[in-house]
Amino acid sequence: MMILSGTVIVQVNSSGSALLGMPQADLIGQDATVLFKDFPDLPVAEEDQPGGYASAARVAVGPQAGQTVCLSLRALDGQGGDAGSPTGQCIVSLRAASAQTEQLSAQLRDSEAQYRSIFENxxxxxxxxxxxxxxxxxxxxxxxxxxxxxxxxxxxxxxxxxxxxxxxxxxxxxxxxxxxxxxxxxxxxxxxxxxxxxxxxxxxxxxxxxxxxxxxxxxxxxxxxxxxxxxREEEIRLLAQVFDSTAEGIAVLDTGGRVYAVNPAFTAVTGHDPADLTGQVLPLVADGLHERSYLTTILERVRDSGTYNGEIFAARRNGEVFPAELSVAPVRLPDGTISHFVLHVADITSRKSDEAYVRFHANYDMLTRLPNRRLVIERLEQALEKCLAEGRKGCVLFLDLDRFKVINDTYGHGVGDELLRMVAKRLRHCTKPDDTIGRLGGDEFLILMTDVAQDQDGIDMADKVLYSLSEQFCLPSIGISYFPDHGRTVSDILRTADIAMYQSKKNAVRRYTVYDPSLSQSTPELLSLENDLRLAAARGELELYYQPKVCAHSMDVQGAEALVRWRHPVMGMVNPAEFIPIAEETGLIVPIGRWVLRRACLQMVRWLRNGMDIPSVSVNVSVRQFQDPAFVVSVAQILEETGLSPSRLDLEITESVMSGDVTRAVAILHELKDLGVTLSMDDFGTGYSSLNYLKTFPIDTLKIDQTFVRDAARNPKDAAIVTTIVTLAQNLGFSVVAEGVETSDHAALLRDMGCHTFQGYWIAKPLPAAEFGGFWHERLVLKEPQKV
The missing domain is CATH 3.30.450.20 (PAS domain)
Structure with missing residues (x-):
């Protein structure tokens, strides 16, 4: 036994001295932590020594160095003490450790080391x-x-x-x-x-x-x-929410093509109950329209190529077949193995219907339901290519109704439109199923015969047409051209047929003419008209008329459309339908268009200086003008020279400007917008690019074509088209102008549809500048309070 003060030995008995093998005098004053190696080493309380702690330590000095002894510590006050405490005294009992004690002590140290390693690592x-x-x-x-x-x-x-x-x-x-x-x-x-x-x-x-x-x-x-x-759980939750809430039908299949899960949208699209599908081969493709193994083939393709996208005919639970867009993608494990397939199914019935509607509008004339110019030219190109390849002959009949303008002016456009529909109906009875009848525009029609055995076939068709239209109709003038004899390109075929048709107009007896090369040198009237047109602007023969555009409710003048007229010194007023095509074909439309733009801007400046606050003047832009590299620069120059604010100028374009380089066309439109002018799309609804490019065009106004407006009051389909255009424009932030407003019934119906601007004969015909000024003042007076 020994007594420690802190860690210093202050007393030791003889037993302790003997156990340690050192004299008592040598032990007193020694530091216990030096005498006993690793003392104290994690003291552990012994159950038989309340308030005390015991540990084992090796004697570090004296003859017993290396011997293990057991140490028991007890504070002098009877409470457990800390052998390493620098203050207080404690009694240490010593006894020699047995082999078993040493083994337990070693195990204790090993266990403690393992615990500490686990704790630390x-x-x-x-x-x-x-x-x-x-x-x-x-x-x-x-x-x-x-x-x-x-x-x-x-x-x-x-x-x-x-x-x-x-x-x-x-x-x-x-x-x-x-x-x-x-x-x-x-x-x-x-x-x-x-x-x-x-x-x-x-x-x-x-x-x-x-x-x-x-x-x-x-x-x-x-x-x-x-x-x-x-x-990851949140991502899974979100994906599950997307899976359940997406409007697109989704099915998850195992590698055998059996259903693992479907979302509610899939159930809504197909009518299949998820409980009936789970674990079963997916009954998606329509029997009879696809092979029974079609879906299996798709899954095999996905295994090989990675994905599948396509359209199929799918079947609902009740057997109803519908067109569907199907995409399939694999789900792969980290090692690349496919564990599942994900199918996306969308019912595209509505889209298919819309596509068919757009295709019809793109390829057919809405008034007569005949193929339009675009489709006719496409079919003519195909027929010409086939004839050239196979050594066959085709024929084109170009028809123009005589005095059609007189009918329109005398009886109104409604009667004229009905006449065009009747002509189309009778022409259908004259042709064979393989023939094509098309309306090129206005009162011009074309019959395409793709396989003729002899030149008489074209004449026989012309006789049949003339006979069919002879009763209570105005007769057509017909030009006949055979290809490839009279032309090896579409433009040459149409040109030769057109020349032959004009020759027929001169013949009061025979209403048709087969093209002959001599006709190309014997058209002095056309050549004279072209030559006169080249000098018309310089001679002061061109004039501008202005047709008002008015507010549908207040009838205030909202603008004026500038329309060119030609007062020929001999022929009098030449119909624009006669000289505008010549100007287009010869390129004269570019200088004429520049003249029109300058005169319209100057007139607008004069009106404004005279106190006529007309919001804007509209000028039509032809395709040839639009494609002129100097067009944008010329517009900017004219605005600067005339001093007209760009916001007062509205340029009217048609969708035909997109028939060439679409990217360049859109860039030109943006350049015009950058000048500050406004842009209107004329004859909206009659061209191919209406819906396709509408979101791309930086336009301000849609002009509803008069062919829809005239029959809107009696034709539900035309009324629906007008309503659709108005709603579309409102949703896209465009203004709307209805052309061809000829009656009060038109006006009332258009007001109900939400159209706010009118243009047409019910308002006023195109007027010379002076008469337009009178029209504006008259409207101003009508707005002022009447004096009593």
Whole structure:
């Protein structure tokens, strides 16, 4: 036995001296930590020594060096003491350690080393905390999870777990409640702040450690960072929500093509109940329209190429067949193996209907339901190519109704339109199924015969047409051209047929003419007209008329459309339908268009100076003008020279400007908009690109073509088209102008449809500038209060 003061030996008995093999005098004053190697080494309380601690240590000095002895410590006051404490005295009992004791001591040290290794190297955070929220002990993993550099830094920094750690303080309250009630917490999830302020998700497993009296000594537990898992769970939840809420039908198949899952949209599209489909081969493709193994073939293709996109005929549960867009993609495991297939199914019945509608409008004339110029030329190109390849002959009959303009002017456009429909109907009865009848525009029709045996075939067709139209109709003039004899290109064929047709107009007896090369040199009238047109502007023969555009409700003048007229010194007023095509064909339309633009701007400036506050003047732009490289520059120059504000100029274009380089056309439109002018799309609804390019055009106004307006009051389909155009323009932020308003019924119907601007004979015919000024003043007077 010996007595220590702090760690210094102050007394030792003879038994102790003998055990250690050193004189008592030599032991007194020695430092116990030097005398005993590893003393004390993690003292453990012995049950038979209340208030004391025991440990084993090797004697480091004296003859017994290397011998292991057992040490029992007891404070002089009877309380357990700390052998390493620098103050206070304690009694140390010594006894020689047996071999068994040494073995147990070694095992204890090994166990402690293993525990410490596990504690220090665990990937999960491990902690001991007091119930009031202070950390007693933490491992490096917990410090890393919480963003601290070391366990000591964590324990020093986190002194109040409830307020410093938890994002939601109520979660700490819930944790303490569970510990108090159950003494244990499993998989407790919460959001916590890391040291840098970032938020992560953790899960805890903990238990209460109690003393012999049942009082809580501390909590101990483990912590795991589950932020990535929560993120994956959120992604899965979101994907599940998308899967359930998307409007597109989705089916997930296993590698054998059996249904794993379908979403509600798939059920809505196909009518199949998910419970009936699960585990079954998907009954999607329509029997009779596809092979039974068609879906299996698609899945095999996906295995090889990776994806599939296409259109199929699908079948609903009730057997109804519908067109569907189908896409299939594989779901692969990390090793690249396919585990499932994902099918996207969309009912495209409506889209197909819309496409058919657009194709019809693109290829057919809405008034007569005949192929339009575009489709006729396409079929003529195909027929010409076939004839050239196979050595066959085809024929074109070009028809122009005589005095049709007189009928329109005398009886109105409604009667004229009905006449065109009747002509189309009778022409259908004259032709064979393989022939094509088309309306090129206005009162011009074309019959295409793709395989003729002899030249007489064209004449026979002309006689049949003349006979069919002879009763109560105005007769046509017909030009006949054979290809490839009279032309090896489409433009040459149409040109020669047109020349022959004009020759027929001169013949009062024979209403048709077969083209002959001599006719190309014997058209002095046309050549004279072209030559006169070249000098018309210089001679002052061209004039501008202005047709008012008015507000549908107040009838205020909203603008004026400038229209060119030719007062020939001999022929009088030449119909624009006669000289405009010549100007287009010869390129004269470019200088004429520039003249029209300058005169319209000058007239607008004069009106404004005279107090006529007309919002804008509209000028038509032909395709040839639009394609002129100097067009945008000329517009800018004319605006600068005349001093007209660009916002007062409206340029009217047609969809035909998109027939060439679309990208360049859109760029030109943007350049014009940059000048500050406004843009209107004329004759909307009659061209191919209406819906296709509408979102691309930087336009301000849509002009509804008069062919729709005239029959809107009596034809539900025309009325529906007008309503659709008005609604479309309103939704896209465009203004709308209705052309061809000829009656009060037209006006009333258009007002109900929401159209706010009218133009047509019911308002006024195109007027010379002076008469237009009178019209404007008359409207102004009508607005002023009447004097009594």
């Amino acid at each position: 665990a990937q999960e955070g491990i902690y001991q905390t007091t119930p009031d929220g202070r950390y007693l002990r933490v491992n490096p993993a917990l410090a890393r999870i919480y963003g601290y550099s070391s366990p000591d830094a964590l324990m020093a920094g986190l002194t109040d777990i409830a307020s410093q750690l938890y994002v939601d303080a109520d979660r700490r309250t819930a944790f303490l409640g569970l510990m108090d009630r159950d003494g244990v917490v499993h998989d407790f999830e919460a959001r916590i702040f890391r040291q840098d302020g970032t938020v992560i998700w953790i899960t805890e497993n903990a238990r209460c450690v109690r003393d012999a009296s049942g009082q809580i000594r501390y909590y101990e537990g483990t912590v795991e960072d589950i932020s990535e898992r929560r993120q």
